[in-house]
Amino acid sequence: MARIIECVPNISEGRRPEVVRDVVEAAGAVPGARVLDVQSDKDHNRSVLTLVGDEASLPAAVLGLFEAALARIDLRSHQGEHPRLGAVDVVPFVPIEGATIADCVALAREVGRAAAERFGVPVFLYEEAASAPHRRHLEDIRRGQFEGLGEKMKDPAWAPDFGPAAPHSSAGASVVGARMPLIAYNVNLGTSDLEIAKRIAKAIRHSSGGYRFVKAMGVMLEERRVAQVSINMTDFKRTPLHRVFETVAAEAARHGVNVVGSEIVGLVPAEALIDAAEHFLRLEAFSPSQVLERRIREAE
Amino acid sequence: MARIIECVPNISEGRRPEVVRDVVEAAGAVPGARVLDVQSDKDHNRSVLTLVGDEASLPAAVLGLFEAALARIDLRSHQGEHPRLGAVDVVPFVPIEGATIADCVALAREVGRAAAERFGVPVFLYEEAASAPHRRHLEDIRRGQFEGLGEKMKDPAWAPDFGPAAPHSSAGASVVGARMPLIAYNVNLGTSDLEIAKRIAKAIRHSSGGYRFVKAMGVMLEERRVAQVSINMTDFKRTPLHRVFETVAAEAARHGVNVVGSEIVGLVPAEALIDAAEHFLRLEAFSPSQVLERRIREAE
Numbered sequence: 397m398a399r400i401i402e403c404v405p406n407i408s409e410g411r412r413p414e415v416v417r418d419v420v421e422a423a424g425a426v427p428g429a430r431v432l433d434v435q436s437d438k439d440h441n442r443s444v445l446t447l448v449g450d451e452a453s454l455p456a457a458v459l460g461l462f463e464a465a466l467a468r469i470d471l472r473s474h475q476g477e478h479p480r481l482g483a484v485d486v487v488p489f490v491p492i493e494g495a496t497i498a499d500c501v502a503l504a505r506e507v508g509r510a511a512a513e514r515f516g517v518p519v520f521l522y523e524e525a526a527s528a529p530h531r532r533h534l535e536d537i538r539r540g541q542f543e544g545l546g547e548k549m550k551d552p553a554w555a556p557d558f559g560p561a562a563p564h565s566s567a568g569a570s571v572v573g574a575r576m577p578l579i580a581y582n583v584n585l586g587t588s589d590l591e592i593a594k595r596i597a598k599a600i601r602h603s604s605g606g607y608r609f610v611k612a613m614g615v616m617l618e619e620r621r622v623a624q625v626s627i628n629m630t631d632f633k634r635t636p637l638h639r640v641f642e643t644v645a646a647e648a649a650r651h652g653v654n655v656v657g658s659e660i661v662g663l664v665p666a667e668a669l670i671d672a673a674e675h676f677l678r679l680e681a682f683s684p685s686q687v688l689e690r691r692i693r694e695a696e
Numbered sequence: 697m698a699r700i701i702e703c704v705p706n707i708s709e710g711r712r713p714e715v716v717r718d719v720v721e722a723a724g725a726v727p728g729a730r731v732l733d734v735q736s737d738k739d740h741n742r743s744v745l746t747l748v749g750d751e752a753s754l755p756a757a758v759l760g761l762f763e764a765a766l767a768r769i770d771l772r773s774h775q776g777e778h779p780r781l782g783a784v785d786v787v788p789f790v791p792i793e794g795a796t797i798a799d800c801v802a803l804a805r806e807v808g809r810a811a812a813e814r815f816g817v818p819v820f821l822y823e824e825a826a827s828a829p830h831r832r833h834l835e836d837i838r839r840g841q842f843e844g845l846g847e848k849m850k851d852p853a854w855a856p857d858f859g860p861a862a863p864h865s866s867a868g869a870s871v872v873g874a875r876m877p878l879i880a881y882n883v884n885l886g887t888s889d890l891e892i893a894k895r896i897a898k899a900i901r902h903s904s905g906g907y908r909f910v911k912a913m914g915v916m917l918e919e920r921r922v923a924q925v926s927i928n929m930t931d932f933k934r935t936p937l938h939r940v941f942e943t944v945a946a947e948a949a950r951h952g953v954n955v956v957g958s959e960i961v962g963l964v965p966a967e968a969l970i971d972a973a974e975h976f977l978r979l980e981a982f983s984p985s986q987v988l989e990r991r992i993r994e995a996e
Contacts, residue, residue: 448992657980663988669973676976680957688963692748
């Protein structure tokens with residue numbers, strides 16, 4: 397069947413559109429890989445590409461992106477608000493359909509090794525592809541940024557997974573890995589009491605004892621005078637959307653407050669919503685291959 | 697974007713596998729159209745094909761199927777339990793993604809006209825493509841079957857929409873039309889009292905005052921000792937799954953009974969489940985284009 401894997405490279409260029417265009421063109425020049433979206437931010441001086449393809453097409457697309465980015469981006473003269481370590485700063489692979497996180501880990505290792513060999517850039521593996529627990533989180537790998545990287549890499553704990561033991565002079569280092577799709581999900585409460593949203597956020601987020609794959613905070617929608625639980629779901633297969641929704645509703649009820657609605661910001665994998673339907677409809681013995689569109693793609 | 701239209705031709709041959717194979721091969725020989733499934737029934741002496749494609753590929757695929765079926769099937773010697781009017785008995789077009797029921801009506805007219813012209817078979821349009829209310833339902837068009845067709849067509853009310861005013865000698869007539877996808881959906885009750893399932897079925901089905909696009913009956917799952925409301929959803933956009941589920945649950949509660957689960961039999965369009973998730977999660981301002989897989993196909 398046709399597999400769908402997403403790749404979301406972050407490059408350290410958001411001010412020169414002609415450079416971004418060259419990089420996007422290089423990434424999109426491989427048959428079977430497509431650039432779905434490009435977002436550039438001038439303040440961050442950074443662009444985020446969304447590519448989709450499979451194990452066959454994505455390595456060449458990402459290596460083409462490396463080549464174009466390294467030829468045009470020099471970190472020694474790069475300034476921006478967003479922390480960064482390299483010209484091609486972060487490259488996560490994300491399983492969407494017919495592919496597992498293990499497939500994406502294998503892809504991250506393959507692409508990381510090839511980029512290091514071909515371009516002489518040190519590569520750190522992160523998230524599910526990390527080679528040690530202290531190297532799992534992006535913020536830990538990136539701490540010290542490009543400017544502190546030479547010093548940081550002298551510590552054996554920060555030897556790269558692939559490539560030279562010191563930063564590339566202009567391109568720094570790259571962080572390549574695998575993660576589940578993120579879902580930005582907000583639940584709106586029938587109250588203007590921000591404290592209640594904050595309490596619920598605390599109840600559901602991992603860092604304070606809640607669900608393992610939930611980050612959350614309480615925010616105020618000033619215009620609507622609605623308190624909101626603003627959520628990042630980092631693994632919807634293991635902490636599903638419907639469970640978070642129902643827990644928020646139960647915690648809200650304890651304060652005498654209703655859930656007035658929820659929002660998905662940006663894109664969501666169909667499976668996350670289908671899992672929710674399966675839950676609420678109490679479906680028995682349901683298989684994803686019963687979804688017509690999926691059957692069609694399996695036959696492709 | 698890539699449109700997906702389904703076509704489900706029913707042919708009057710379910711006993712000679714070599715004939716079915718020829719017809720399937722002819723239907724699948726057109727680039728862009730694919731045969732997803734074939735079900736043959738010996739008792740009915742009938743086969744049901746599931747094709748997918750778009751407006752560009754399906755006409756040629758269906759005309760190829762007509763040609764192969766008419767060359768090998770002779771209704772004068774056909775026997776089977778299932779009512780039938782022609783060698784290519786029924787051809788519904790069904791919108792799945794990026795296509796509307798109006799697109800499918802247009803396709804039915806195009807293919808019906810072409811089949812009549814090319815093969816000299818009278819064609820009746822049905823369901824959403826019907827040219828008069830009395831010709832909307834398949835069972836009305838098919839009443840009298842192949843054997844009674846010559847007599848029936850003498851009545852001006854049963855003049856064909858396309859093609860000759862009398863049946864084709866060996867191929868009879870064909871019924872071509874457009875309908876929404878069917879969903880076979882069952883809700884299982886926490887009781888072995890069949891009467892309760894029958895009462896709920898009566899409450900929700902169109903024929904006795906219920907939802908417009910619901911057919912339902914109460915049945916007994918003998919092995920599990922569970923009474924079931926067995927449902928056919930004939931238009932999930934206008935009568936959605938979640939509304940039927942919730943109405944069944946409310947009616948069951950009135951009898952002091954719980955819904956223990958539900959089942960989807962066979963295939964279901966992703967949209968039907970996504971609509972259910974949108975309902976139960978109380979999603980605000982959700983758009984189908986936020987579904988990642990859909991965005992990917994739109995970019996194809």
